[in-house]
Amino acid sequence: MQASARPFRSDGSPVSVWPAGGAAQLWPSALLERFCLRMATQGMCVSPALMQCDRRYALEQISHGHNMADDTLRALAVELFRHFVVQRSGVSGVH
Secondary structure, three states: OOOOOOOEOOOOOEOOEOOOOOOOOOOOHHHHHHHHHHHHHOOOOOOHHHHHHEHHHHHHHHHHHHHOOOHHHHHHHHHHHHHHHHHHHOOOOOO
8 A cells, every 4th residue: 555645536537636835725615615505506516625635626617617507606616716816826815
């Protein structure tokens, strides 16, 4: 057994884990919960755990949410993406 085995998705592709230097909570928990629940109403199952550890998965889900015919979901996706941009830029907040 390898102690540092990299996780893989069900399709065999590696999970791209976010840098360890990032914040412990990448998304505001209430926002992430609302997004996941709203995606579920559209028939899309979103994993909050993968949203926290896999940047590619998170951006794919945000993109799917943005492209749905649901204005509330689109607004949540935009809010999550803005949070992502702030995390990546190191800027303290969006004004």
